[in-house]
Amino acid sequence: MPNRPHIEFVQAQMLPWRRLGPGLARTDAEYKLLSHDVATGACSVLMRYPPGWTREGPEHLGAAEEFYVLDGGLEVDGRVYAADCYAFLPAGWTRHHMASPAGCVLLAFFDAEPVLHAGAGDGRAEADPAAVPFQNVLHMAWDMTLNDPKLRHLGIGRKDLRRDPVTGERTFLSLILPQSEPPGRRGPTERHPVVEEAYVVAGSLTGPHGTMHPGAYFWRPPGIAHGPFGSRWGAVSLVRFVGGRHVNLWSTDEAPFAFDAPYAPVLPPDLAHLALVPYVAAAAW
Incomplete structure (x- = not known):
């Protein structure tokens, strides 16, 4: 069971932007830490990529990543995640090329410490039926069914x-x-x-x-x-x-x-x- 302190609620505007640090990309990205599990490293963050941000692989994360784009856009291996796009990528998902030509702000959720590992994953993440590689939420219909x-x-x-x-x-x-x-x-x-x-x-x-x-x-x-x-x-x-x-x-x-x-x-x-x-x-x- 996830173990994080009760937060209810904080406005993200009140939290500081932190730099990911040099060496992670051609241009540094930033994040706001919304909540964090100190035992597992799982965390929820706001990510901000500056215009022109790029990162080259192949590489993979040791954590499942779930994200929703709030503004701008992020390109991952030729797929463009514009505002209101969503993905759930299981741990081990290979990333060959990432870029944000015009900048991007997104919500991201990781179920473990989001550590990058060099090289491609073993392919199991891409074959996982739980994966949601891409979803344009803007084009989805609202379900107005009352369930309670x-x-x-x-x-x-x-x-x-x-x-x-x-x-x-x-x-x-x-x-x-x-x-x-x-x-x-x-x-x-x-x-x-x-x-x-x-x-x-x-x-x-x-x-x-x-x-x-x-x-x-x-x-x-x-x-x-x-x-x-x-x-x-x-x-x-x-x-x-x-x-x-x-x-x-x-x-x-x-x-x-x-x-x-x-x-x-x-x-x-x-x-x-x-x-x-x-x-x-x-x-x-």
């Missing part, structure tokens, strides 16, 4: 990006409709038996810890009660359920909801100072 009546007020839509048939892990875009709030401004809380991780791509979403704007990120360990939620003008988030199959477990009592809920985050010690920093919604990263 207790979430009816949010009018949730989904675009499924990945669902592991063995582990039940799942990644999807979540759409919440504008002017949605719990009936009577109260509602039950929910829990999941697995990790829920999310990054707000667009819009805003309000819950008991305040209002999340584009760039908001949380890592919620199993069993943490959360909600209810609402949105003034809608929201789109990338959501991952990590470590098993997603199930909603509802409380019998109800909690209040308010659109003016103050920022009251749950943060680990190294991020605790961010609770004192006021955030004004601006750029998305």
Whole structure:
């Protein structure tokens, strides 16, 4: 089971960009560390590639990589991942050539320390049925099917990006409709038996810890009660359920909801100072 501290929530704009360092590419790339498992090296990051960034292989990662392009574009072995493109590449996936002619910002998730190894992988990653080599999410249709009546007020839509048939892990875009709030401004809380991780791509979403704007990120360990939620003008988030199959477990009592809920985050010690920093919604990263 993934072992990371509860983060709910931090605006990525409040985190520093860090350089990957010389020698990794012709031009340095940068990253923001959203969360990290110190035991395994697994991590979630924002990556920023400057215009003209290139990297030559062959090489492969010792970790599975999942990424979603937020802005710009990334080329990998002739395949162009423009904004709103997604991939899940199992550990060992060979990369011969990577480039970002105009620059790129993307979300990336690694299930182990993302260490690069020289040379091609053994080919098993490319043959893995769990791989999602390329998906243009912009061209996918929203699934507006209601799968939990207790979430009816949010009018949730989904675009499924990945669902592991063995582990039940799942990644999807979540759409919440504008002017949605719990009936009577109260509602039950929910829990999941697995990790829920999310990054707000667009819009805003309000819950008991305040209002999340584009760039908001949380890592919620199993069993943490959360909600209810609402949105003034809608929201789109990338959501991952990590470590098993997603199930909603509802409380019998109800909690209040308010659109003016103050920022009251749950943060680990190294991020605790961010609770004192006021955030004004601006750029998305």
